[in-house]
Amino acid sequence: MDSRSILISGAGIAGPTLASWLSASGWDVTVVERFDHVREQGQNIDVRGVGRQVIRRMGLEDAVRDRHTGETGTDFVDDTGRPLAGFAAGADDTGGATAELEILRGQFARLLHDHSAAGTEYVFGDRITGLHDDGSGVDVEFDHGAARRFDAVVVADGLRSRTRSLVMPDARVEELGLYTAYLTIPRTADDNDRWRVLTCGQGRALGLRPDNLGTTQASLSFVSDVRGLDRLGHDDVVAVLRATYADVGWQGPRVLEHLDDDSLYFEEVGQAKLPTWSRGRIALLGDAAYCASPISGMGTTLALAGAYVLAGELTGHDDPRTAFARYERILRPLVTKAQKLPPGAPGIAHPRGRLGRGLFRTAVRAAGSPLLGKVAGLASRFATPPAEAIELPDYPMPAQRAVTA
Structure with missing residues (x-):
């Protein structure tokens, strides 16, 4: 029997994970990526719960651990950088604002690409x-390459996927009113191994995180009623950030100094809440289907779990439409819980006024208190996403090769 063919759009996290499982199961897999290389930039991401189970089954847990960022916990700080409250990194598969297993997104993307490359055609x-889905296959046209035909297509290229609009032109992103800028800055003697967060007032926050490259990962996030700032050009984005954070002390001037560096990435934060994740022989995966936003702490976990479940169902069913329906039915409960953000988010962590800022700081102090936080369970509720909300099926797929280097 000839192997079945599938095209995956997107070489981030979900796409290469799906490619690994399907190619190991005998599928003819092609991944198309609009960038001309694996994007090795990106901030800290965490792998939790069922996501951790997936990388174990792929033989990748040790390789991810070898690339750990070194982050040991999270501190909320005052305007001078003095900690107001601290939270240790999680000690198990799921808990902690800082997960027990943290890795830079770009390093994880490279690891997944390399793990899948031997059995996958990357374009x-x-x-x-x-x-063009005619019921028995999908004819695909490309910007540069010749048209090709596949048995199925999976779109895994992000929250604001242009490819998704070809399948579901009515799909809309639910905006959360939050913008975030990410950039890499030189490490200084003042940096440590903690994720340090400053609520700056007027709807703003600033964060600094360690990495394993000898640099520091910085973020600037702010709430705004204005939509579309992420569509501005680079120079205009820099101007907006400089104006927004002009009066912020502590590490504010240091971060602004490096906005013109090549690492700057700016996004409007949102969620994808779609009534269905497939049409015919074409399905959505990862953020393109069910982005829960960085606020959830579940993006990577959802991408990994979704790819694993989709691969298992595709391998077990001749008709991809049946597989797509089962994939959605299994994964939807996890997505629903992941997309349920804390009450008031993202505004609660980006207070606009003095009163809100004071209340937020009081809340994190209470959650970080060894006595009150433990008694009331505040720390657990504050920092534990629902990463084990479903039980992963045990599909009869070939074991993945272990990677430790």
């Missing part, structure tokens, strides 16, 4: 421009 620097 970089191209994108899908047309999808």
